[in-house]
Amino acid sequence: MAYTEPQNISMSILLVGDEAVGKTSFIHRHLVHQFEYKYNPSEGCTTYQVPLYTNKGWMMFNLKDVASMEKNGKFLPGYFKDVDAVIYMFDVSKVGSYYGLKSWREKVEEHLPGKPFIVCGNKYDLQMTGSDFYGVSKKWKCPYFDISVKELYTIFTPLTCLVSTLMRCKVEPRPVSEFLAQLN
Numbered sequence: 001m002a003y004t005e006p007q008n009i010s011m012s013i014l015l016v017g018d019e020a021v022g023k024t025s026f027i028h029r030h031l032v033h034q035f036e037y038k039y040n041p042s043e044g045c046t047t048y049q050v051p052l053y054t055n056k057g058w059m060m061f062n063l064k065d066v067a068s069m070e071k072n073g074k075f076l077p078g079y080f081k082d083v084d085a086v087i088y089m090f091d092v093s094k095v096g097s098y099y100g101l102k103s104w105r106e107k108v109e110e111h112l113p114g115k116p117f118i119v120c121g122n123k124y125d126l127q128m129t130g131s132d133f134y135g136v137s138k139k140w141k142c143p144y145f146d147i148s149v150k151e152l153y154t155i156f157t158p159l160t161c162l163v164s165t166l167m168r169c170k171v172e173p174r175p176v177s178e179f180l181a182q183l184n
């Protein structure tokens, strides 16, 4: 089935994790296909509309980017409004950010009990020998992905994994060139 316009499937995903793990970079990569080297700490919670081309056509995601500095603050109810699923992100080169996920999870579960979630270990380019973090998958009973926003390693799979769970069918990322070829 070919779509010419993004499908508004109203899927909202909350993105949380410690300082500088790459949450905003992840969104930026999806939106403008560029990598920003400079670190600009985010503030509050910003929602971005992110389209992704998949084997089911274009899909639109609302990605809610929660700034790490919110960790010790009070989460506002708006952050959790209409959220369908959660991505917990850490930096595979900073083990502290992996342990930091525990308190993010406690905080999120308080507001969104039982929502589907996945864990992403970003900056895999800094540790290409294979990460040791797959244990989280067993511990938290959730999918885990090593990703590199910088090197474009597995970065489209987290969203399609969550949408597959929510739609109960297999959704996979497809190259945009495939979509453009249909138009010719």
Ligand SMILES: Nc1nc2c(ncn2[C@@H]2O[C@H](COP(=O)(O)OP(=O)(O)OP(=O)(O)O)[C@@H](O)[C@H]2O)c(=O)[nH]1
Residues within 6 Å of the ligand: 017, 018, 019, 020, 021, 022, 023, 024, 025, 026, 036, 037, 038, 039, 040, 041, 042, 043, 066, 067, 068, 069, 122, 123, 124, 125, 126, 147, 148, 149, 150, 151
């Ligand atoms: N080597 C490497 N650096 C990355 C990668 N992804 C992001 N970065 C860098 O990590 C830094 C922080 O990225 P951000 O996306 O701003 O981090 P954040 O998680 O949004 O941080 P907060 O806004 O403080 O919550 C930036 O300097 C990015 O260039 C990656 O895959 N590999």
Ligand SMILES: [Mg+2]
Residues within 6 Å of the ligand: 023, 024, 025, 040, 041, 042, 065, 067, 068
């Ligand atoms: Mg940020």
